[in-house]
Structures are given as C-alpha cells and as structure tokens.
Amino acid sequence: MTTSANQLLEVRGLRKYFGSGSHPVRAVDDVNFCVNEGETLGLVGESGSGKSTIGRLLTRLIDPTGGQMIYRANGAEKDLAALSASAYRPLRSQIQIIFQDPYASLNPRMRIRDVIAEALDTHGLARGAARTPRIHELLQQVGLRPEHADRFAHEFSGGQRQRIGIARALAVQPRFIVADEPLSALDVSIQAQVVNLLGTLKQELGLTLLFISHDLDVVEYLCDRVVVLYLGRVMEVGPTEAIYARPLHPYTRALLEAAPIPDPAQRRTIPLLKGDLPSPANPPSGCVFRTRCPRVEAACERADMRLREVSPGRFTACWRDDSQ
Numbered sequence: 536m537t538t539s540a541n542q543l544l545e546v547r548g549l550r551k552y553f554g555s556g557s558h559p560v561r562a563v564d565d566v567n568f569c570v571n572e573g574e575t576l577g578l579v580g581e582s583g584s585g586k587s588t589i590g591r592l593l594t595r596l597i598d599p600t601g602g603q604m605i606y607r608a609n610g611a612e613k614d615l616a617a618l619s620a621s622a623y624r625p626l627r628s629q630i631q632i633i634f635q636d637p638y639a640s641l642n643p644r645m646r647i648r649d650v651i652a653e654a655l656d657t658h659g660l661a662r663g664a665a666r667t668p669r670i671h672e673l674l675q676q677v678g679l680r681p682e683h684a685d686r687f688a689h690e691f692s693g694g695q696r697q698r699i700g701i702a703r704a705l706a707v708q709p710r711f712i713v714a715d716e717p718l719s720a721l722d723v724s725i726q727a728q729v730v731n732l733l734g735t736l737k738q739e740l741g742l743t744l745l746f747i748s749h750d751l752d753v754v755e756y757l758c759d760r761v762v763v764l765y766l767g768r769v770m771e772v773g774p775t776e777a778i779y780a781r782p783l784h785p786y787t788r789a790l791l792e793a794a795p796i797p798d799p800a801q802r803r804t805i806p807l808l809k810g811d812l813p814s815p816a817n818p819p820s821g822c823v824f825r826t827r828c829p830r831v832e833a834a835c836e837r838a839d840m841r842l843r844e845v846s847p848g849r850f851t852a853c854w855r856d857d858s859q
C-alpha cells in the first residue's frame with residue numbers, strides 16, 4: 536500500500552481466528568488497509584464478513600491472531616497488536632468505539648453524569664470542580680442539554696442514547712473513533728441527525744473515523760474512502776466517489792448493482808446476494824468470492840487474492856486485468 540505521511544493507522548496482514556483445531560473460524564484473514572488522519576473510512580460488507588471483529592481488534596477489545604496494527608501519532612509509531620494490555624492502556628483513550636446498540640451499551644440504572652464521569656475517571660481526566668462543566672460541555676457537543684446529566688439512561692430515546700454513547704467516547708478526547716453500525720438500531724428519521732452529528736464533530740474536533748455500516752447511501756454520503764470486505768478478506772479499497780461510479784471488483788459491483796432504489800425515500804443497504812455465504816471456517820480456495828461470482832472461471836480457483844493497486848489509491852483483489 537502506498538505510504539503517505541498522514542497515515543494514522545496501518546493494518547497489515549491482520550488475522551483473527553476463533554476456535555482452535557484444523558478449521559477455526561477465519562473471521563479476519565490477512566486484512567490490509569490504512570486509515571488516513573482526519574478521514575472517514577467506510578467499512579462495508581455482508582453480515583458475517585468480519586466488520587465488527589476488525590473494530591474490536593483495532594480497539595483491542597480482542598487480541599489478533601496475527602498481523603500488525605501500526606498506529607502513528609505524536610511522532611511515534613506503535614504496533615497496537617504487539618502491545619501488552621498494560622502497554623496499550625495509555626493509548627486506550629485515543630481510540631474509542633461507538634456501538635450499534637445504544638440500549639445495550641448503557642447501564643439504565645446510571646445517571647448520565649456518572650456514565651461520563653466513569654469514562655473521565657478511567658483516564659484520570661477532569662477531576663473535582665472541573666468535572667461538571669466538562670460533562671455539560673460534552674452533552675452540548677452532542678446536542679443534549681446540561682440538565683440531561685441528572686437523568687437515567689432509560690429516560691432517553693434511542694437517538695439520544697446514541698448521542699450519550701458518542702459523548703462518552705468523546706469524553707476522553709480520542710483521535711480515532713470506530714463507529715460500528717451506530718445507526719442500525721435507530722429509526723430512519725433519527726439516523727440522519729446522528730450522521731450529521733458525527734460529520735460535524737469530526738470537522739470540529741479533527742477526528743478520524745472508521746465507519747462500519749451496511750447502509751450504502753450513508754457510506755456514500757459520509758465516507759472519504761471505502762474498504763469492501765467479504766468473508767474476512769478485503770475485496771476492494773478506494774475513494775468513495777470512484778468506487779460508487781465504477782466498482783472494480785465483481786463483489787463490489789454485485790453489492791452496488793443489486794441494491795436498487797425503488798423509492799427515492801428509501802435507502803440502499805447491503806443486499807442479499809444469490810447463493811449462501813460460505814463458512815468462514817472452510818473458505819473456498821483461491822478467490823473466496825468465486826462461489827458466488829457472476830464472472831467465475833477456472834482460474835479463480837487458483838487466483839492470487841492479494842490486493843493490488845491498479846491505479847493510484849485504487850486496490851482490488853480480483854486477478855482479472857479487465858477489472859480496471
């Protein structure tokens with residue numbers, strides 16, 4: 536992958552296998568991509584393609600089976616995959632995650648003030664008298680009111696709870712936020728507000744965002760570049776505009792072509808493609824997409840799946856020359 540000065544994170548050969556024995560679930564298998572400072576990078580793919588596993592690896596909620604996650608900040612370079620839990624701790628505040636389900640991720644019996652105070656405490660931030668103004672500032676940043684601090688999580692709507700989840704993530708002043716399908720549990724009418732909030736916060740705070748989603752329209756709107764994942768492998772990487780205008784990989788093409796817009800008020804989401812998703816415990820040889828690829832041929836069985844750069848910034852794992 537082209538090395539540029541502003542890479543905040545570079546993922547190299549990342550693997551996460553679940554289970555042991557001869558057929559572990561290869562949830563993430565030799566994944567390579569980078570995240571540039573200040574960008575919003577979209578991560579898309581069918582359910583089960585390994586998106587959440589990547590998000591959990593990057594935030595070290597789980598440990599990788601192999602590979603590197605090179606984090607570059609403040610002039611230093613660290614492989615997040617190689618750090619012990621205690622060596623990773625000081626970095627934890629820099630890389631935060633927002634989850635899909637704002638109901639499950641907040642303790643309903645805690646006041647919002649305490650939810651945020653807990654995050655501040657964990658990282659030794661804003662103690663004593665400085666705490667209340669900081670909590671109020673965070674609530675205002677996410678479009679809530681200071682008086683909300685004394686309410687309990689269960690008193691809020693889904694959209695408001697997602698805002699609280701965002702405030703909690705922002706409390707520790709992260710540089711990089713992984714948002715794992717932060718809209719999927721919300722009403723469509725609320726989703727746009729949360730998308731706009733993420734966009735605004737990113738600008739105001741200079742954040743870098745990994746946006747995991749199955750909503751192809753939101754990804755097109757919000758993301759600078761996109762990584763397309765299938766069965767734990769990267770199929771395609773490139774600028775959003777270029778990918779949506781002319782996808783290179785047959786999988787990306789299938790996703791975009793099979794997602795019609797019957798009603799302009801509806802949104803395009805990751806479609807259900809024909810054929811079953813193969814088991815990640817027993818992936819096809821060669822190109823893992825070949826069992827569902829409309830353009831499959833004998834050579835795909837032995838194909839080299841490594842991503843190659845076909846034009847500056849555009850990568851595909853399809854071996855065909857005409858994929859450019």
Ligand code: ADP
Pocket residue numbers: 553554560561562580581582583584585586587588589815
């Ligand atoms: P996505 O977020 O794209 O839907 P996931 O990352 O959740 O995909 O899952 C990728 C694959 O890894 C799936 O086959 C899933 O069943 C499997 N997987 C995820 N977590 C575990 C786990 N803790 N134990 C076993 N398999 C898992």
Ligand code: MG
Pocket residue numbers: 586587588
């Ligand atoms: Mg997921």
